[in-house]
Amino acid sequence: MARAMIDPTQRFSERAAEYVLGRPSYPVEAIDALFEGFGDPMKLRVADLGAGTGISSRLLAERAGSTIAVEPNAAMRASAEPFPRLEWRDARAEATGLPDASVDLATAFQAFHWFDAPAALAEIERILRPGGRAALLYNERDERDPFTAAYGELVRTYATDESEARRSDGRVTFLAYTGWKKVRFAPFxxxxxxxxxxxxxxxxxxxxxxxxxxxxxxxxEALEALFERFERDGFVRMTMQCSVTLAETR
Structure with missing residues (x-):
């Protein structure tokens, strides 16, 4: 079966341990942007959709009074560390099982392109309270940096499908959704x-x-050669831009 046909919720079943070790976090300024002007964050309830191993969910739970990490993949949930004020839910972004108008902020970090976008957007609108917010966040390679550019070329050479292109398509769908009153974008x-x-x-x-x-x-083999070429004192540095797309409900 072609990789593109695999159920998106199962794509990471054999990669959870590597996800924990290898995926980057998100800049403080990006998390600040989600909560800016939203009042006391400890009074807010957040739903993090496609939460994976909880990298993003823990950042949200550090701020918010209550955070629900919505993740359908059992291996990813099992790899998550317990964290205060963080509740895990076995569900998809398109059908969270959360009550109507029950959260103030709904987020998708590095995940929206895996969702059925129309169904997920309708679900986000359903669970958001009036005046709530929805946000997409992506760490994108900044290939002005030589190592990051070489890494990106390696990814493009060996990619088995067009998943990276899906991110742009997903953002276009998110931006065009009629349920939003206001949308803004910020890179960090x-x-x-x-x-x-x-x-x-x-x-x-x-x-x-x-x-x-x-x-x-x-x-x-190519990755080993890349590491040997660019490492300094046993490390390489990947540069990124974290893009935040933040929408407010009508």
Whole structure:
């Protein structure tokens, strides 16, 4: 079966451990933007959709009074660390099971492109309270940096489907949704310092790259050469822009 046909909720079942080790966090300024002008965050309830292993959910739970991490993949949920004020829910973004008008902020970090966009947007609108917010956040490679550009070329060479292009398509759908009163966009610089194990985990966590077989062997050889070329004191540095698309309900 082609990788593109796999149920999106199952794409990361064999990559959860690498996801924990290799995926970057998000800049403080990006999280600040979600809560700016929203009053006392400890009075807010947040739903983080497609929460994965909880990288984003923990950042939200540090601020908000209550955070629900919505994640349908059992392996990803099992890899998440317990955290105060963070509740996990086995559900999809398109059918969270949350009550109507029950959350103040709904987020999707590095995840919206995996959703059935029309169904997920309708669900987000349903669960948001009046005056609520919805946000998409993506860490995008900043390929003005030589190492990051070389890494990006490696990803494009070995990609098994067009998943990266889906991100742009998803944002267009999000921006065009008629349920929003106001939408704004803000980019924030981000970077990730990776040792060899972290770099291999980072690429291993990418669901549209080969995980086994001859193609995976060639990918790993190329990644090893990339690390040897760019490492300084045992680390490489990947530069990113964290894009925040923030919408307010009518």
């Amino acid at each position: 610089p981000n970077a990730q310092r990776l040792d060899r194990a972290g770099l291999f985990a980072r690429i291993g966590s990418t669901s549209y790259l080969p995980h086994e077989g001859e193609a995976a062997r060639r990918l790993h």
